[in-house]
Amino acid sequence: MLDAAWRKAMPGVERLVRKAARAATNNRKRSLTIALADDRRVRALNARDRKKDKPTNVLSYPSGERDFLGDVVLARxxxxxxxxxxxxxxxxxxxxxxxxxxLHLMGYDHETSEADAERMEALERRILAKLGIADPY
Known part of the structure; x- marks a missing residue:
């Protein structure tokens, strides 16, 4: 799913998303779906699935399968x-x-403990550094 406004606002968004997902999976043969949606759609999903009636930046829906990781939804x-x-x-x-x-699809969770959050953030930093992106924290 690609909200047309994503492509208009960020030409090449599909390539950027594929590159980031590949880096996160360390180029392993894994499949996932990334939906580039708008705030209205993400708000509805967040309300339905997390009982939070507001948009959020990203939602992850793990599949529980090995080869298909699940779905990631982003709010433009x-x-x-x-x-x-x-x-x-x-x-x-x-x-x-x-x-x-x-990373959430792969089982990482920053909400279970401070140690898990630190582990996940450290991994994010390493992956982003490989992409030439500065520490987001």
């Missing part, structure tokens, strides 16, 4: 707003969120 307006407020490029922030969401 939220991603742009966060990038601007954090002084990042939209491309770097989107890449970070694709990596973050993909």
């Amino acid at each position: 307006q939220t991603v742009w707003r966060e990038a601007k407020s954090q002084g990042k490029t939209a491309a770097d922030h989107l890449s970070h969120l694709v990596v973050h969401g993909t």
